[in-house]
Amino acid sequence: MPSVISATDEQFTTVPGGIRLCHQSFGSPTDPAVLLIMGLGLSMDWWRDDFCRSLAARGFHVVRFDNRDVGRSTHVRGPGISAWGFLTRRARPVYTLGDMADDAAGLIEALDRRGAHVVGASLGSTVAQEVAIRHPSRTLSLTSVMGRPGDGTGTVSWRMVPEFLRPPSSDPVEGMVASFRRIGSRERTPADDEDVRVTMRRSRDRETGDGTGSGRQLAAIVAERDRTADLARLTCPACVVHGLDDRIIRPSGGRSTAAAIPGAELVEVPGMGHDLPHRVWLRLIDAITRTAARAST
Template identity: 35%
Template sequence: MTERVIEADGIELCTESFGDPSGPPILLIMGTGASMLWWEEDFCRMLAEGGRFVIRYDHRDTGRSATYAPGRPGYTGADLVGDAARVLDAYEIPAAHVVGVSAGGALAQLLALDHAGCVLSLVLISTSCAVPGDRALPPPTEEFSRFVSAAHVDWSDAESAIEHQVAYARVLAGGRRPFDETAARGLVRRDVERAHDFTAARNHDSLAEGELSQGPLSSIAVPTLVIHGTADPMFPLPHGEALAEQIPGGRLLVLEDAGHGVERADWATIIPAILEHTAAASTG
């Protein structure tokens, strides 16, 4: 396990790998605004112990990847999709199993649409359809919407940013399970202290889309597993159900009382599901 900064098309991206490079590769894509630390190290190690070669990476403007002036990112959402392919190229991996959470799940879908040859299978966690469909989907919960609209934070003050992010993590957890504030605070603090400029992550909130695929999700041809919690406040469960319905052969794994994200309490379910899914896709 060693951090490796790759350079592609003049862009530096910080990556980290786990496991034997000869194993089936898994690329982990975190949600926008979040560094690779949110794919926790133990989670990555457990996947690697299942015989996989696991790669996580910092998006631009997070962690130790290329950082732009706040409010002036100079890149688009389409560039974030392309970054996933750039990471695979740097590791000389023609195609990988791609696991995305939240907005990272949307990036994974777009990668499968625009760079189909790079993707062996998809695992989409706590996300929604990256391409609009005909089905009406519910908005975020009232509690989530209240928090987003009422939260006050000084992003230039590290302690204010940490308090805000911990409170946000509590809301995302969904409220049906005990919330481990100590663990959340430790992770948020490491994220803030590790970043070149933590305030730059807010650039993701205002990115232009760029030239993204207009293809339908029905054109995704790789095996797809959708994992979704019943207490997700950002994307209520019908978002996951719609995603599994629109991608041919998509399977849905429902996590009872789980919120938004990859909670440690669900690792015992999620990790075996990913290993089984990627094994089947590899042999298929």
């Protein structure tokens, strides 16, 4: 049962480029690796423990990690992006999504030379796509969740633009709850809100940065390239999971991603917004498992 699968202590690996990544794993290292890549400004804690245990129970060695500029991984220096830069889609990023993908690929190389099934959500989905493109020998399969290919589809709904421009809340925990109510799935429950509170407190306790990292990550997103042509050359099995009620990366982004990758499966989830509430976990775990099975055959 998933409840008996324990997590390792947090570990640190320095990848090429000098970035030190904090990571943790669930399950046996002899099982095929699944690398989970989280979204904008969110630590690995947002891949919830029970989600990781449930995925490991399917026969995977599940690895989650803090991206650069998040949690206990290396925090770099430099400007993020201004409100005007975000609105005009102009950014001069300190680093690119490709750099973040190289971080992830370096972690795969350090932990499992066989490669990994790469899964990314939101910002993590674009990084996962870049991992598959830039490091095909380390990518056994790709599952892109709440993503887009950088071709102009899936852009944020204009009424959601203020979400990226809000000043920090005086109560970061309740501010995050309110944010997920605005951007998340339909019919969120009090249990969903409490889950955000617990995860946000845990994430804040682990945070070692000064709060500017999300701005640098956002600049990397705004400066993303069109990956469509490179996605068309992928040969690994792929699955695209997207919520039909996503207002941050609209469903057209998921459809374009799936259309770009040869043989990709598209899973559209009614009622799902830009979040991963408990009720979508089984759909996502099934999708990852199916896609990995395609790789093994």
